[in-house]
Every structure is written in C-alpha cells, then in structure tokens.
Amino acid sequence: MSAGEEKPDLEVKFRRSLLASEKWLSKDTVLSAGKAVTVGIFILIVLGPILYLLFQIIVSWGDINETVFNDPILGNEAFLSMLRSIGLSFEIAAIVTVFDIVVGVPMAWILARYEFKGKSILDTMVDLPMAVPTSALGFSVYLFWGTNNGISRLYNSQVGFASQGTLLIIFAHVAFTFPYVTRSIKGIIADLDLNLEKAGKTLGAPPFTIARMISLPMVKEGLLAGTVLAFTRSLGETGATLIVSGVYQTAPVVIVSWMKGLKIPTTAFLAFILIIISLILLTFVRLFARRVGLPWNKVFPRFERKLSSKKVTRTRNTFSIALFLLFVFIPALFVIVFLFQWWGGSPFSGEFEAGMIYQVFLAPDKKINDIMTALVTSLEIALIVTIVNLLIATPMALMISKMKNNKVKGFLDGLIDIPLVIPSSALGFSIFFLWGSNGLHILSPGFAMIVIAHISFTYSYCVRPLIGSFDSISTMYDEAAAAFGASKITAFRTVTLPFLKSGLIAAAIMTFTRSMSETGATIICMGIERTIPVLLVDFFEASTFPAAAFASTILIIISFVMLILLRLVTRRKKDA
Amino acid sequence: MVKVELDDITKYYGKRRGVENINLSIEDGEYLAVLGPTGSGKTTTMYLVAGLLSPSKGRILFDGEDVTKEPSEDRNVGFVFEEYNLFPRMNVESNVLFGPTVKNLDLSESRQIAREMFSLINITGKEMNFPDEISGGQKQRVALARAIVSNANLLVMDDPLRALDAKIREILQVELRNLVKDLSLTCIHATHDTQEAMRVADKIAVFKDGAIVQFGTPEEVYNNPVSIYVANFLGETTEIEGIILQENNQSFLIAEDNKIEIETELISGTKAVALIPAELVDIHSISERGKITYDNNIEAKIIKTKCVGEFYDVDLIAFNQVIKAKELIGKNVPLTEGSKVLFATDKGDFRVFPIEEDEKDEKEI
Amino acid sequence: MPEIRLQSVTKIFGRKVEAVKDLSFIIEDGEYVSLIGPSGCGKTTTLRLLAGTILPTQGNIYFDNKSVENLSIRDRNIGFVFQHFAIFPHLTVWENAAYGPRVRGRKNSEIDSLVDHALKAVQIDDKAELYPPSLSAPDWQKTALARVIASEAKILLLDEPLGALDQKIREEFQVFLRNLVKKEGLTAIHVTHDQSEALTISDKVAVMNKGKLVQLGTASDLIFTPNNIFTSFFVGESDFLESVVLNDKEDFAEVRVGQSTIKVKNMGISRGRRAVVAVRREFFKVHKYEDKIKTGNFLPGVVVRDQFLGLLRRVRVKLENQQIVEVKIHAKHPIRFKENEKVRLVIDPSSTRCFEYPEEGVASALEM
Missing domain, CATH: 3.40.50.300 (P-loop containing nucleotide triphosphate hydrolases)
Structure with missing residues (x-):
C-alpha cells in the first residue's frame, strides 16, 4: 500500500455503516428494548384479548350474573345450556382422544420403526387431515357417514349410517385430531436409541416389556403433549362441528351461534370458561408431565411374552392401519369421490341441474364467483398473517431459545402454547371483544379483524418450529462469530440466519396452512367478506353439496401441496 | 460358566459382508479378546453371540447346545455396550435390577447380589443416582454390574472402554479382568486397542475384514504374527526391505549393504521385508560396543526424541532409513538428538515376510 | 503479544x-x-x-x-x-x-x-x-x-x-x-x-x-519431578508406598515401608512424619530374591503375575505389607518370574518422590 492510503470504496463504506448500526442494535439497552417490544406485541395480540375478557367478566359481573344465572324469563337456563354444551364437548373430546391414542400410538410405532413400500405415502396420509380445513373435513365425513352417498351404499341403505349428532361429531373429530398424537410421538420414537432396547433384550426382556418399561417412559412427555393437543383441538373445533352437529351443540358452536344472535355477555362468559379450562389443562401438562409416573414396575412375563409374539404384533399393526383407513383417511377424502359422483348430475336421478358442473359453472347464481372471491380473501389473509407472524415470531423464538433463566424461559415457553390450546372461537371472540365496539373500538368485524384473530391463534404454529430451529444451531457458531468481533446482530445476520432458512420456510407453511383452514374465529370476526372455509359452511347450510364438494376438493389439493412442500423443506434440513 | 462355540458363522447385511466363516471356541471360564480395527466385524460377532443378530449361516453353541435360534432374551448373555446404554429414566439400582425384574427372579436375593456388586465395583452410595449424574467410568461399572446381576454366565463386551479417558481405561482394564476371574465367568471382550487386549485376555482373536486372521495367547500372537497386517496392528514397527542370504546355517537380510542377522526359512535371493517392532529396538551408547551381546549392533544416529510418559519415542537413522524405537523411561541411555548410538537387535526380533511381486503391484494400485 | x-x-x-x-x-x-x-x-x-x-x-x-x-x-x-x-x-x-x-x-x-x-x-x-x-x-x-x-x-x-x-x-x-x-x-x-x-x-x-x-x-x-501425589498418579503410572520418615538429614531420607527401611529422595519431610513415596513403575528394578545385588535399597515381595504385553512386561508384586505394586520391564527381560516367586524390588532413591501423607488419605487424594 505504498501508493498512499486508498480511499475505501462504496462497498466498504456500506459495510462499515451496516456493521456500526448492527453494533448499535446489539447494545444491551437496545436489545432489551427490542425484547420488551417483542413481548409487548405478544401480549397485545395474544394475551391482551384474553386478559381483557377476564377483566370484563369481573367488571361487568352484574350483567353476566343477570343474563346467565338470573334471567327474568329463562332463569339460569343460559347457564344450564352452557354446562350441557361443555359437558357434551368434554364427552366427545374424551372419546376422540382415547381413539387417537389407541390407534395413534401403534401407528406412530409402525411409521417410526418399520421399513416398507409406501411408508412415506402412509406418513403423508396420516398428516393430511391436519392440513385440510376442518370444515372441508367435516363435510367430507358427513357425506361418508351421514348421507346415502357414503358407507351406507355398501349395504344398500337409503339413509346414512349416522345422522347429525354426537356420533357424527365424534367421527368428524376423530378424523382431524388423529394426526396430533401420532405426529407428536413419531419423531421421538424414531430418535429413541435402539441400543437401549438391545440392552433390555440381553437382560431378558421381551419386546413388549421393553416398549412398556424402557421406550414408553421416554415418549411420555410427547404423548401427553399430543394428547392434550388432540383433546383441546376437539374441545375447541368449530368448522366441522357446525356441519355435523345438528341440534347437538358443542361449546364452540354455541359461542358462534350466540354470537350470531348477539348475546354478548353470555358468549363472553362461555368463552371465558372454555379458556380457563384449556389453560388449566395446559398448566397441568407443563408442570407435571415429567412427574407423572408409569407405576407399573411389575412384570407379567408370560402375558407380555405372548403380547410380544409376531402374531399379536402383526394383528395389532393391521388393525391400526385398518381403523385409520376406515375412520380417518377414507371419510376425510370421501368428498373427492362424492365430487365425481355428482360431477355432471345426480347419481340417483341423473338430473343435470343437481350436478357440480351446473351448480358451479352454469347456474344463474354460479358458485364459481363466490368460490373465487372467498379463495382470494383466504389467500390474502393467510399471506399477510404469515408475513406478520414471521416478523413478530422470529425475535420471540430467538429470545426464548437463548434465554438462560430456566424458570422465566419455561414460563414464556408455556405462554406461547396458549393459542394452541384454547378454542379458536373463544379466542376469536375475545379479539372481537377487545378490538371491536365493546372494547377499544378500533376495528369493526371484517378483513382486518380476521387478520388479527388469525395472527393470534397461528402465533404458536410459527414460534414453535422456530424455537426448534434456533435450539438446533450449536452455540459454538455464535461464540466463534463473537470471538472474531461480530456484534450480536451481525452474528445473527451472518451466521444464524443462513442456518435458519428451512426452519423459516417450515414455520411459514405451518402458519399459512393453519390460517387457510380456520372457521370458528373467522365467523366471529368477519364482516361481509367470507373466507373459503366459511363459504363451505354456508354452502352446506344452503344444501348445495356438489358446490361444497368442489370447494372442499380445491382446499384439499392446496393442503396437500403445502404438506408436500413442508416435507421437502424439512427433509432437506435433515440431510444437511 | 459356559463354553461357547461359533461354528462357521457368516453374517451378511444385504450384500455387505459382516463376518464370514468364523470358527471360534471359548472354553468355560476363559477370557477372550476380539481385536481388530473399526469395521473388522467385532461388533457383528458380539451381537451374533448375544442373539441381537442372527447369522446368515452357521451355528452358535453354548455348552454344546445349539442356541442359534434362541432370541436374545432367552440366552442369558450379559452384554456391556461401548456407550453404556444405561436406561436414562431409571436410577442406578433400578438399572441393575432390570434384568432380575423382567426375568422374575427373587428380587430380595438379587438386591443382595447387587449390593455386593456395588461395593465390589466401588459405586456404593450412588445407587439412587440417575445415569446422567455419574461419570463415564462409573456408568460403565454400573453397566457391568447390570450385565452380571441379570444371572449371566457369559459376559460379552463390545469395546467397553472406548469412550473413556486413558487413565480410567487403564484402571478399569485391571478391574475388569480381576472381576471376571473372581466370578469365573466366560468372557468375550472386543477392542480396537492392542494393549487392552493383551492386558485383559487369556486368548486373542485378531479380526480383519470380517474374518479371523490369527488366534492364540497374547504372547503367541505377538511373537509370531502371521502377516504384515497383524504385525503392524500389534504395535509400531519399521519395515526394512532387502534380500535374503542363507550362509553357514545363519540367515541374513541384506539391506543397503548391511547384513542383518534374522531368523527365516526363506531361501537366498528372496526379496523380503523384515519388520522390527519399535519396542524391540534397543539403543546403546557407542562405547558399549563389544560389551553387549546382541546379534546385530548397527551404528545409527538419533534424529528425534520425544518423551510421552512411559516411553521415549526415538527416531534413528540407519542405512538411509528412519528406524522407530521405544525405550522405557527407566533406562539410562543417552538419547540426545544428533548423537551416534548403537541400534541393537536380536535375530528373533525381526518378523520376516517374503515380498510377492504381484502383491506389491496391488499395493501400488 | x-x-x-x-x-x-x-x-x-x-x-x-x-x-x-x-x-x-x-x-x-x-x-x-x-x-x-x-x-x-x-x-x-x-x-x-x-x-x-x-x-x-x-x-x-x-x-x-x-x-x-x-x-x-x-x-x-x-x-x-x-x-x-x-x-x-x-x-x-x-x-x-x-x-x-x-x-x-x-x-x-x-x-x-x-x-x-x-x-x-x-x-x-x-x-x-x-x-x-x-x-x-x-x-x-x-x-x-x-x-x-x-x-x-x-x-x-x-x-x-x-x-x-x-x-x-x-x-x-x-x-x-x-x-x-x-x-x-x-x-x-x-x-x-x-x-x-x-x-x-x-x-x-x-x-x-x-x-x-x-x-x-x-x-x-x-x-x-512431579511435586505432588496427583501428578505422579495422573501423568504416567506410579505406585504409592505409605511410610514414616526415620531420618531427614541426608540428601536421601530414610523411610520405613512395612518392615523394611529404604532410602528415598529427601523432599523436606521431617522425621517422624508420615509420607507417601511415589515410584514410577518403570523405575523399579525387579530381581530374584536369591540374586546378588549391590544395593540394600530394596523391598522384598512375592510375584503375583508376570504379564507379557509385547510392548513391555508388567510384573505385579505383593509386598510384605500386602500392598500390590506393579513393575514395568522390557519385554525381553531375561528372567521370567513365576507366580509366588520371592523377589526384591530395587529402588533408585534419586528416581523417587517423597510427599507429605495427605490428610484425607491416599485414595481420596487420587480421586478424580
């Protein structure tokens, strides 16, 4: 450099100012402010509505007391019907969860442990019901079990196997909750150290005993988490339930219908109760999951040996797959069959006007217009929700992942799960309550309010996988970057972000899919614009089944594409 | 308490060979080391004996009884894994009592045996700890106790000390052998470490690419390695190439105009390589020439000396070649770099192998 | 820098x-x-x-x-x-x-x-x-x-x-x-x-x-020249002889190990104090009991095992006080020791180290 000091060129200048601003951003005070904002947004969007609801319940207890317990005409009838609906919801959720565990656990074992042709297809089949909007799923289940188009054809009956009501609700809920249990333990089972089982074997334990005494305790937490998820999803589901319930109304459906009747105080109280129940469940699981023991140290050698035999194992596996196909997969996708049955006319009368083509494309009120509008609305909402959530969830995930104080970390981590467990209609209601005319009076029901509601309940879906991604990046990269003088934000940009790519995409897909499929919260927060799952419910109520089947099929295809994308992204991550 | 026989055992994983035509017989109460590098079929053999794998061909006999078809849980083999494999959700005592529990043995009796084991292997006081609360050495001790308390009469260990630090390894080698002998168990112990194999075992089977290449007592194997491969695997050696000369009932290797006395049956003119293990190269000062009684005393120059604890590692130059030597540190010899010394060896120290031309070609490919 | x-x-x-x-x-x-x-x-x-x-x-x-x-x-x-x-x-x-x-x-x-x-x-x-x-x-x-x-x-x-x-x-x-x-x-x-x-x-x-x-x-x-008992134990291999100092005046102190008296390096431990003598296993010389040896600086013992390891041989010897020590010798050492054979372990005082007896006992001092 003898030719005098050369002037730093533009690139260097830019780099230096970038580094300087990143250094400023990395200052402890600025970072703390950033953290405060992150938590602030979380509170505003997710916790705020819930807290406000709680606050209002206390403040206007007099009103509620009057409408719920001491109505001049109905007395405490409102409260009684609340209890009935909650009771029904619990009953259904309990039955559904038992099915999910009994069939889902062996299914997870099959998917994690066996190698066979078509395994990845089965794997996708198991996950699919989770991605498909529940209203489409509910409709499909209704067609399969509840009408003469479905299973009843097998025995030539003119009516469906089950009419709208409890049994049909259970069938519908089984279909969409099934993946939760399987998914939450499949990965854990696959990651279990097979050598532990080998050790158990050499010590004289048959396979069933090993699974029970060694493997199960290690998947316990995952199983419990999946169970709670399945349970709360069943407890809080609206879209499918609206279609299959008939007069038997579960609690979230009651919220929606009371909301339509503008019974605000009673709705508030019911939403409040549902939220409290979900929170108690969540707290219980988070605090006690590890401590719940499986107290069977007793071994029944002969019996367990029998259970371990190849014959029993094979029978169990066959049953699991058969039950999955009958109760989950076929009903969930039956709508596609229905669509083809009704493609160009009624399969019974042959009447062209009753067919899909006419209803959707040719009739004077051709449904394709509604479908396209609703689809665009849904896509817009999902896109906005995904972008906003990535922006607000990434700092939160980073913060939780890096947090050193385990108690605070656990607490915050638990808070993140709240939107995951509380019924979306209750959450939607509390957002309506806070932002709408009863609260801040900033928004009236419509597009913006739907977006906020969706951001709120998809928040967990975005943060969860991101926390996982951050946790999987070894701290040594950060330390290495720091040792070379990189500020925290510089290290984040240059080192962490490149590792995060697939994690971000996965989070985005999860968020997008979940937003696309929501019904309950949308109905409560919407104005005149309908999203496609809501449109489906409307089609159903108007009995335009073939049009509904067409819309459902579109939704199923979109979900399927999303699921395949998600698989590609997460698989690539594993290879790297 | 059991005699183990492997009768022509072969195991393929798909098309990949695990082991082929393994014939082994381990006497009741004998301690066998299976020695070989990673991928030589040691673990496969251990798993076959324990029934964690079933052979593609051949039979496994315990006390003459065919157990090839018996599942692992019925074989009563105590298995110790490289990575311990303690059950993470059970404390030390429950780990050790797992075997007796699932076999429905008398638990109070087993508890008594476990207690004796704990004091024998020095982990008394840790019974209620969980595996992640104890050190690596302690974990492997617990794993050993677990294998023995489950009523095993055959102990199979798959590189049990590999994951441990050198100091602990050295201590546990002695402990292991003593314990196995005190309880008169039959034992098969796979390891990649020659010194470990020599230290624990009565007999050694050397594995290469899924086959046994040599079998015998440690001393037999060490003194008469069957191939260059085995000789090199047993320790550090220097290879000296030359031509054989038989003369007056004496055998020599002519290398770079030097005549080295060796022991060999090869005829004169054969191209051969003589391997000399580093520890058999003795270094003496030049002044001792004539006072020492070695078969070969060759002048050499020290080019490098380093002390790594128990040995000096010395590099010598003799006949245009670097010769590796190891001297125990207790010996008083001048080992300064650059000094001239005598490189002293006996004819029996060399392991001589003919060089086959095509073999050499193969090497170059 | x-x-x-x-x-x-x-x-x-x-x-x-x-x-x-x-x-x-x-x-x-x-x-x-x-x-x-x-x-x-x-x-x-x-x-x-x-x-x-x-x-x-x-x-x-x-x-x-x-x-x-x-x-x-x-x-x-x-x-x-x-x-x-x-x-x-x-x-x-x-x-x-x-x-x-x-x-x-x-x-x-x-x-x-x-x-x-x-x-x-x-x-x-x-x-x-x-x-x-x-x-x-x-x-x-x-x-x-x-x-x-x-x-x-x-x-x-x-x-x-x-x-x-x-x-x-x-x-x-x-x-x-x-x-x-x-x-x-x-x-x-x-x-x-x-x-x-x-x-x-x-x-x-x-x-x-x-x-x-x-x-x-x-x-x-x-x-x-390790300056403490743990280093002697951790770097290489040593045996530790529990002893009492009898004479602390010379370059080499006299200590009593069991029934025998030997000379070891004087590292300033005063007379009457308990001491631990550390001897590296390579530094012992082992002789048949009946062999003539020039020095009186030895401990008598009985061979437990003479183990051939190729690289070297390890001879385990039980001393009179029942302690088992180990000696590393050249693989080609001319004598093979038989089990129960009486031997003398010759110790070169200049190669020994002599430490204060640790309060907590030798085993605890060596605990890792």
Whole structure:
C-alpha cells in the first residue's frame, strides 16, 4: 500500500455503516428494548384479548350474573345450556382422544420403526387431515357417514349410517385430531436409541416389556403433549362441528351461534370458561408431565411374552392401519369421490341441474364467483398473517431459545402454547371483544379483524418450529462469530440466519396452512367478506353439496401441496 | 460358566459382508479378546453371540447346545455396550435390577447380589443416582454390574472402554479382568486397542475384514504374527526391505549393504521385508560396543526424541532409513538428538515376510 | 503479544457447582500451554473463562497486566478453535477466513492480504473457493485456524482441537499446529484429554483436578519431578508406598515401608512424619530374591503375575505389607518370574518422590 492510503470504496463504506448500526442494535439497552417490544406485541395480540375478557367478566359481573344465572324469563337456563354444551364437548373430546391414542400410538410405532413400500405415502396420509380445513373435513365425513352417498351404499341403505349428532361429531373429530398424537410421538420414537432396547433384550426382556418399561417412559412427555393437543383441538373445533352437529351443540358452536344472535355477555362468559379450562389443562401438562409416573414396575412375563409374539404384533399393526383407513383417511377424502359422483348430475336421478358442473359453472347464481372471491380473501389473509407472524415470531423464538433463566424461559415457553390450546372461537371472540365496539373500538368485524384473530391463534404454529430451529444451531457458531468481533446482530445476520432458512420456510407453511383452514374465529370476526372455509359452511347450510364438494376438493389439493412442500423443506434440513 | 462355540458363522447385511466363516471356541471360564480395527466385524460377532443378530449361516453353541435360534432374551448373555446404554429414566439400582425384574427372579436375593456388586465395583452410595449424574467410568461399572446381576454366565463386551479417558481405561482394564476371574465367568471382550487386549485376555482373536486372521495367547500372537497386517496392528514397527542370504546355517537380510542377522526359512535371493517392532529396538551408547551381546549392533544416529510418559519415542537413522524405537523411561541411555548410538537387535526380533511381486503391484494400485 | 495471568479465579455454576477453584497461574507471552486432567476437572471451564464466554465468580484475569473483567468476548482479540470446528458451512474457505476482518470493517485490500497470508500459513490456499461440506475434517480444522490467523488474534484458545481427527492424522497435526503457533507468534492454550498430545505439543502443561491447578510445568517436570501425589498418579503410572520418615538429614531420607527401611529422595519431610513415596513403575528394578545385588535399597515381595504385553512386561508384586505394586520391564527381560516367586524390588532413591501423607488419605487424594 505504498501508493498512499486508498480511499475505501462504496462497498466498504456500506459495510462499515451496516456493521456500526448492527453494533448499535446489539447494545444491551437496545436489545432489551427490542425484547420488551417483542413481548409487548405478544401480549397485545395474544394475551391482551384474553386478559381483557377476564377483566370484563369481573367488571361487568352484574350483567353476566343477570343474563346467565338470573334471567327474568329463562332463569339460569343460559347457564344450564352452557354446562350441557361443555359437558357434551368434554364427552366427545374424551372419546376422540382415547381413539387417537389407541390407534395413534401403534401407528406412530409402525411409521417410526418399520421399513416398507409406501411408508412415506402412509406418513403423508396420516398428516393430511391436519392440513385440510376442518370444515372441508367435516363435510367430507358427513357425506361418508351421514348421507346415502357414503358407507351406507355398501349395504344398500337409503339413509346414512349416522345422522347429525354426537356420533357424527365424534367421527368428524376423530378424523382431524388423529394426526396430533401420532405426529407428536413419531419423531421421538424414531430418535429413541435402539441400543437401549438391545440392552433390555440381553437382560431378558421381551419386546413388549421393553416398549412398556424402557421406550414408553421416554415418549411420555410427547404423548401427553399430543394428547392434550388432540383433546383441546376437539374441545375447541368449530368448522366441522357446525356441519355435523345438528341440534347437538358443542361449546364452540354455541359461542358462534350466540354470537350470531348477539348475546354478548353470555358468549363472553362461555368463552371465558372454555379458556380457563384449556389453560388449566395446559398448566397441568407443563408442570407435571415429567412427574407423572408409569407405576407399573411389575412384570407379567408370560402375558407380555405372548403380547410380544409376531402374531399379536402383526394383528395389532393391521388393525391400526385398518381403523385409520376406515375412520380417518377414507371419510376425510370421501368428498373427492362424492365430487365425481355428482360431477355432471345426480347419481340417483341423473338430473343435470343437481350436478357440480351446473351448480358451479352454469347456474344463474354460479358458485364459481363466490368460490373465487372467498379463495382470494383466504389467500390474502393467510399471506399477510404469515408475513406478520414471521416478523413478530422470529425475535420471540430467538429470545426464548437463548434465554438462560430456566424458570422465566419455561414460563414464556408455556405462554406461547396458549393459542394452541384454547378454542379458536373463544379466542376469536375475545379479539372481537377487545378490538371491536365493546372494547377499544378500533376495528369493526371484517378483513382486518380476521387478520388479527388469525395472527393470534397461528402465533404458536410459527414460534414453535422456530424455537426448534434456533435450539438446533450449536452455540459454538455464535461464540466463534463473537470471538472474531461480530456484534450480536451481525452474528445473527451472518451466521444464524443462513442456518435458519428451512426452519423459516417450515414455520411459514405451518402458519399459512393453519390460517387457510380456520372457521370458528373467522365467523366471529368477519364482516361481509367470507373466507373459503366459511363459504363451505354456508354452502352446506344452503344444501348445495356438489358446490361444497368442489370447494372442499380445491382446499384439499392446496393442503396437500403445502404438506408436500413442508416435507421437502424439512427433509432437506435433515440431510444437511 | 459356559463354553461357547461359533461354528462357521457368516453374517451378511444385504450384500455387505459382516463376518464370514468364523470358527471360534471359548472354553468355560476363559477370557477372550476380539481385536481388530473399526469395521473388522467385532461388533457383528458380539451381537451374533448375544442373539441381537442372527447369522446368515452357521451355528452358535453354548455348552454344546445349539442356541442359534434362541432370541436374545432367552440366552442369558450379559452384554456391556461401548456407550453404556444405561436406561436414562431409571436410577442406578433400578438399572441393575432390570434384568432380575423382567426375568422374575427373587428380587430380595438379587438386591443382595447387587449390593455386593456395588461395593465390589466401588459405586456404593450412588445407587439412587440417575445415569446422567455419574461419570463415564462409573456408568460403565454400573453397566457391568447390570450385565452380571441379570444371572449371566457369559459376559460379552463390545469395546467397553472406548469412550473413556486413558487413565480410567487403564484402571478399569485391571478391574475388569480381576472381576471376571473372581466370578469365573466366560468372557468375550472386543477392542480396537492392542494393549487392552493383551492386558485383559487369556486368548486373542485378531479380526480383519470380517474374518479371523490369527488366534492364540497374547504372547503367541505377538511373537509370531502371521502377516504384515497383524504385525503392524500389534504395535509400531519399521519395515526394512532387502534380500535374503542363507550362509553357514545363519540367515541374513541384506539391506543397503548391511547384513542383518534374522531368523527365516526363506531361501537366498528372496526379496523380503523384515519388520522390527519399535519396542524391540534397543539403543546403546557407542562405547558399549563389544560389551553387549546382541546379534546385530548397527551404528545409527538419533534424529528425534520425544518423551510421552512411559516411553521415549526415538527416531534413528540407519542405512538411509528412519528406524522407530521405544525405550522405557527407566533406562539410562543417552538419547540426545544428533548423537551416534548403537541400534541393537536380536535375530528373533525381526518378523520376516517374503515380498510377492504381484502383491506389491496391488499395493501400488 | 500478551502474557496471560489468572488471579484466584473461581467459577461457580448455579448455586454450588464449583467448576474452578481459586485458580492462579501465569502463561508467558508466546508460550504454548496445554491443560490436562480427568473429565470434569475444570479445564474447559478455564478456557471459557479466558475466552470470556463465561465470567469468573471471583478473581480476575489479566492480559498483559490489564484486567479483562469488562471486556466481552468480542473485544478480547482471541481466536477460538473448537473440537467440532464451528466453521460456517455456508461460506467458502476463503470467506470463512475473511470473516474476522470483514466484521471488523477492514478494507478489502487489507482483507485480501490477511486472508492470503492465513491460507498460505495453514496450507489450504489451494482450496480457497471450496465449501466446507466438500472438505475433510483436517481441512475443516485448517480453515478454522486460518480464520483465527486472518483475524490477527494473538491468543489462541484450542478446545480439544484434534479430538475429531483420526489417530494418525492427529500426530501429524500436532507438529503442524505447534509450528504454526510458533511461526505466527501466538500465545496458545490447548485443552486436551490426550496426555501424550499435551506432552508433545506444548512448552508447559498444566495438570488440573477437581477445579484446581495441581501442577504447571514442562513435560519433563511432570514426568520426572512431579511435586505432588496427583501428578505422579495422573501423568504416567506410579505406585504409592505409605511410610514414616526415620531420618531427614541426608540428601536421601530414610523411610520405613512395612518392615523394611529404604532410602528415598529427601523432599523436606521431617522425621517422624508420615509420607507417601511415589515410584514410577518403570523405575523399579525387579530381581530374584536369591540374586546378588549391590544395593540394600530394596523391598522384598512375592510375584503375583508376570504379564507379557509385547510392548513391555508388567510384573505385579505383593509386598510384605500386602500392598500390590506393579513393575514395568522390557519385554525381553531375561528372567521370567513365576507366580509366588520371592523377589526384591530395587529402588533408585534419586528416581523417587517423597510427599507429605495427605490428610484425607491416599485414595481420596487420587480421586478424580
């Protein structure tokens, strides 16, 4: 450099100012402010509505007391019907969860442990019901079990196997909750150290005993988490339930219908109760999951040996797959069959006007217009929700992942799960309550309010996988970057972000899919614009089944594409 | 308490060979080391004996009884894994009592045996700890106790000390052998470490690419390695190439105009390589020439000396070649770099192998 | 080029886990020091304290007499090399090396010359444009070293840097690493679990146990003149004879071991005190009992086992006081000892060490 000091060129200048601003951003005070904002947004969007609801319940207890317990005409009838609906919801959720565990656990074992042709297809089949909007799923289940188009054809009956009501609700809920249990333990089972089982074997334990005494305790937490998820999803589901319930109304459906009747105080109280129940469940699981023991140290050698035999194992596996196909997969996708049955006319009368083509494309009120509008609305909402959530969830995930104080970390981590467990209609209601005319009076029901509601309940879906991604990046990269003088934000940009790519995409897909499929919260927060799952419910109520089947099929295809994308992204991550 | 026989055992994983035509017989109460590098079929053999794998061909006999078809849980083999494999959700005592529990043995009796084991292997006081609360050495001790308390009469260990630090390894080698002998168990112990194999075992089977290449007592194997491969695997050696000369009932290797006395049956003119293990190269000062009684005393120059604890590692130059030597540190010899010394060896120290031309070609490919 | 000084550094994790206790030592400018000790002895914690990724609970660390208490890891100007490399997989070898100067805002021409020098120094300049996933483990570690050199760090902290490499490559890498450090004039602190690596590669070795520094010295200090019982135990192999000092006046003190009296190195333990004599297993000479020997400095015993190991032979001998000691002899030692044969263990007093008897007992003093 003898030719005098050369002037730093533009690139260097830019780099230096970038580094300087990143250094400023990395200052402890600025970072703390950033953290405060992150938590602030979380509170505003997710916790705020819930807290406000709680606050209002206390403040206007007099009103509620009057409408719920001491109505001049109905007395405490409102409260009684609340209890009935909650009771029904619990009953259904309990039955559904038992099915999910009994069939889902062996299914997870099959998917994690066996190698066979078509395994990845089965794997996708198991996950699919989770991605498909529940209203489409509910409709499909209704067609399969509840009408003469479905299973009843097998025995030539003119009516469906089950009419709208409890049994049909259970069938519908089984279909969409099934993946939760399987998914939450499949990965854990696959990651279990097979050598532990080998050790158990050499010590004289048959396979069933090993699974029970060694493997199960290690998947316990995952199983419990999946169970709670399945349970709360069943407890809080609206879209499918609206279609299959008939007069038997579960609690979230009651919220929606009371909301339509503008019974605000009673709705508030019911939403409040549902939220409290979900929170108690969540707290219980988070605090006690590890401590719940499986107290069977007793071994029944002969019996367990029998259970371990190849014959029993094979029978169990066959049953699991058969039950999955009958109760989950076929009903969930039956709508596609229905669509083809009704493609160009009624399969019974042959009447062209009753067919899909006419209803959707040719009739004077051709449904394709509604479908396209609703689809665009849904896509817009999902896109906005995904972008906003990535922006607000990434700092939160980073913060939780890096947090050193385990108690605070656990607490915050638990808070993140709240939107995951509380019924979306209750959450939607509390957002309506806070932002709408009863609260801040900033928004009236419509597009913006739907977006906020969706951001709120998809928040967990975005943060969860991101926390996982951050946790999987070894701290040594950060330390290495720091040792070379990189500020925290510089290290984040240059080192962490490149590792995060697939994690971000996965989070985005999860968020997008979940937003696309929501019904309950949308109905409560919407104005005149309908999203496609809501449109489906409307089609159903108007009995335009073939049009509904067409819309459902579109939704199923979109979900399927999303699921395949998600698989590609997460698989690539594993290879790297 | 059991005699183990492997009768022509072969195991393929798909098309990949695990082991082929393994014939082994381990006497009741004998301690066998299976020695070989990673991928030589040691673990496969251990798993076959324990029934964690079933052979593609051949039979496994315990006390003459065919157990090839018996599942692992019925074989009563105590298995110790490289990575311990303690059950993470059970404390030390429950780990050790797992075997007796699932076999429905008398638990109070087993508890008594476990207690004796704990004091024998020095982990008394840790019974209620969980595996992640104890050190690596302690974990492997617990794993050993677990294998023995489950009523095993055959102990199979798959590189049990590999994951441990050198100091602990050295201590546990002695402990292991003593314990196995005190309880008169039959034992098969796979390891990649020659010194470990020599230290624990009565007999050694050397594995290469899924086959046994040599079998015998440690001393037999060490003194008469069957191939260059085995000789090199047993320790550090220097290879000296030359031509054989038989003369007056004496055998020599002519290398770079030097005549080295060796022991060999090869005829004169054969191209051969003589391997000399580093520890058999003795270094003496030049002044001792004539006072020492070695078969070969060759002048050499020290080019490098380093002390790594128990040995000096010395590099010598003799006949245009670097010769590796190891001297125990207790010996008083001048080992300064650059000094001239005598490189002293006996004819029996060399392991001589003919060089086959095509073999050499193969090497170059 | 800095001198590193630790002054009474203590690190407590959580409420009571004392990872490092009252640690004080000095590493001179340009020195290569290794830290060894059993796992959990605090060697990695010490390295992290120096790096600044954790802060001492008590005490202070000085670089060139300046306290680094308030310097974060970013401002300490250190280079950190990890066992698992921590090179950035999304950057090429060149970009990895350029990382330090880039984030410090150096000019492009400076970056070029720093990186070129660094890549040449570690001999990886031919792979500059490749991405790490296409390289092998030794190249990863070279890239990590190039990154440190280009960043102009003067203190190199190495955490098991060769731990993930194969044995053969490790030995070559030891020489390479030492030469590199010396040529670049770095002060290096190297944590390893491999004693022979530490003894080969460094100017000095620090032995640690249970969070404390046991001894800091050259390889030959640790092997031949350990100044405490743990070093004698941990570096190489020794036997420990419990004894009582009878005479402390001469160069060689007289001690009683069991029924016998032997001369050992006088290390200032006064008469009547209990002592532990440490003898390296290579330093015993074993003779048949009936052989004529010139010295009276021996302990009688009975052979338990004469074990042939190829590399050497180990003769286990039971002394009169029932203690079993082990002697390492040349594999070609002319005599094979039979079980129960009576022998004498001859001890050269100048090769012994004589330590104060530890209050907590020998076994506890050796606990790792």
